[in-house]
Amino acid sequence: MDLPARWTPLRPHRTQRAFWTSTARFNTVPAGRRSGKTEFAKRKLVKAALRGTRFAEARFFAAAPTRDQAKRIFWDDLKALSPNGLTLGRPGESELVIRYVNGSELWVIGMDRPERIEGQPWDGGVLDEYANMRKEAWPKHVRPALSDRNGWCDLYGLRNE
Numbered sequence: 619m620d621l622p623a624r625w626t627p628l629r630p631h632r633t634q635r636a637f638w639t640s641t642a643r644f645n646t647v648p649a650g651r652r653s654g655k656t657e658f659a660k661r662k663l664v665k666a667a668l669r670g671t672r673f674a675e676a677r678f679f680a681a682a683p684t685r686d687q688a689k690r691i692f693w694d695d696l697k698a699l700s701p702n703g704l705t706l707g708r709p710g711e712s713e714l715v716i717r718y719v720n721g722s723e724l725w726v727i728g729m730d731r732p733e734r735i736e737g738q739p740w741d742g743g744v745l746d747e748y749a750n751m752r753k754e755a756w757p758k759h760v761r762p763a764l765s766d767r768n769g770w771c772d773l774y775g776l777r778n779e
């Protein structure tokens with residue numbers, strides 16, 4: 619498969635490499651500013667969507683505290699990282715979803731509207747800038763939505779509690 623040019627090679631430092639090879643279902647990543655958290659999250663999501671899961675419509679999310687923020691952080695890069703021939707139609711600019719030929723969906727979601735997460739089964743996702751989300755976002759809205767499919771989640775950012 620030819621990857622788009624956006625897949626520039628990264629030279630992971632030691633901590634990044636340790637995390638990249640983590641197979642834990644949930645990871646919290648309280649790493650410093652500009653340490654490559656979000657770049658890794660984007661690549662992990664696109665890889666997961668391309669690989670798919672045992673569910674015909676594997677569903678993944680890229681979440682940030684607000685929809686504007688989530689769009690600004692993720693949308694262009696997730697599109698650029700997704701190989702053209704493997705996406706289905708045009709990415710939905712209003713819904714902020716990329717659909718793939720294998721049936722996977724990758725949604726960009728703002729946690730100012732957590733109902734977008736609730737009530738739907740998810741195979742995996744990331745919460746970026748998690749420290750700026752409401753405290754109940756993870757336990758109340760996200761975690762239960764991961765139960766059906768044993769979905770994974772990475773939480774980026776330091777929560778002081």
Ligand SMILES: Nc1ncnc2c1ncn2[C@@H]1O[C@H](COP(=O)(O)OP(=O)(O)OP(=O)(O)O)[C@@H](O)[C@H]1O
Nearest residue numbers: 627628629630631650651652653654655656657658
């Ligand atoms: N291992 C790496 N090799 C080369 N470039 C990298 C690597 N990791 C990150 N970068 C680049 O460094 C910049 C910062 O990365 P990124 O935005 O992912 O960091 P972050 O930890 O999410 O930062 P912030 O705390 O500001 O959200 C990006 O331009 C990214 O492409």
Ligand SMILES: [Mg+2]
Nearest residue numbers: 655656657746
């Ligand atoms: Mg970031």
